[in-house]
Amino acid sequence: MSSRKRRPVIAGNWKMNMTPSQAKEFISELYDKVKGKRGCDIVVCVPAIDIPAVVKACAGKSIKVGAQNVHFEKSGAYTGEISADMLTDAGVKYVVIGHSERRQYFGETDDTVNKRTKAAVAAGLTAIVCVGEVLAEREAGITSEVVSRQVKLALLGLAAEDMSKIIIAYEPVWAIGTGKTATAEQAEEVCALIRNVIAEKYGKQTAKETIVQYGGSMNAKNAAELLAMENIDGGLIGGASLKAADFSVIVEAAQ
Numbered sequence: 074m075s076s077r078k079r080r081p082v083i084a085g086n087w088k089m090n091m092t093p094s095q096a097k098e099f100i101s102e103l104y105d106k107v108k109g110k111r112g113c114d115i116v117v118c119v120p121a122i123d124i125p126a127v128v129k130a131c132a133g134k135s136i137k138v139g140a141q142n143v144h145f146e147k148s149g150a151y152t153g154e155i156s157a158d159m160l161t162d163a164g165v166k167y168v169v170i171g172h173s174e175r176r177q178y179f180g181e182t183d184d185t186v187n188k189r190t191k192a193a194v195a196a197g198l199t200a201i202v203c204v205g206e207v208l209a210e211r212e213a214g215i216t217s218e219v220v221s222r223q224v225k226l227a228l229l230g231l232a233a234e235d236m237s238k239i240i241i242a243y244e245p246v247w248a249i250g251t252g253k254t255a256t257a258e259q260a261e262e263v264c265a266l267i268r269n270v271i272a273e274k275y276g277k278q279t280a281k282e283t284i285v286q287y288g289g290s291m292n293a294k295n296a297a298e299l300l301a302m303e304n305i306d307g308g309l310i311g312g313a314s315l316k317a318a319d320f321s322v323i324v325e326a327a328q
């Protein structure tokens with residue numbers, strides 16, 4: 074399964090940062106630094122309230138807009154929630170699903186990750202599905218079990234054709250926001266495992282074409298080494314995506 078034909082996707086996950094006005098300014102600063110860099114897809118996954126401002130600021134530019142969550146029902150009495158149709162209508166192309174912070178603080182489960190992924194794909198969004206082990210699981214030697222299980226449950230009921238709309242982001246929880254990055258070898262090992270799970274389920278061709286990202290303290294210094302690995306097709310970047318200079322270095326590393 075050695076193919077460098079996959080186009081990398083470099084996605085920023087802003088988490089709960091930036092007001093709409095700050096977002097607007099940030100996009101113009103970022104675009105100055107990344108325009109002309111056509112070797113990867115560039116995505117910013119922004120707070121829901123920022124979506125209109127960011128979609129407007131990104132119009133006609135090579136930066137695509139993502140959300141950080143989506144509800145799985147089409148519509149109805151779900152106060153505070155946002156549907157996939159609302160996101161697409163607003164100009165959103167990507168959505169992060171099952172981030173560890175949502176699993177940890179907001180009751181996200183493998184089952185709701187699966188439902189959200191189905192809803193996102195059905196609406197034409199590209200789902201960035203996050204998986205990853207916590208430190209205790211890594212130390213117990215069960216990383217592969219945990220990650221395979223998360224991937225399999227996230228993809229239940231989805232078909233091989235859906236995989237062109239699904240990105241798997243491997244984010245070891247112990248590496249998120251801690252400054253403690255997985256080594257390129259550790260990240261590669263799990264990303265390769267994820268690709269194998271996809272190969273078993275959908276066949277080698279689909280696995281070869283699926284985008285698998287790494288996330289967890291990826292920054293301007295370590296991005297090139299991580300992105301050089303055979304099975305790492307991009308990054309999901311938190312902290313460093315909030316600094317235009319750092320994020321653009323990561324984009325450059327993916328060229």
Ligand code: 13P
Pocket residue numbers: 086172244248249250251252288289290291309310311312313
């Ligand atoms: P950091 O890059 O801040 O570690 O966050 C990673 C992440 O959670 C991206 O979704």
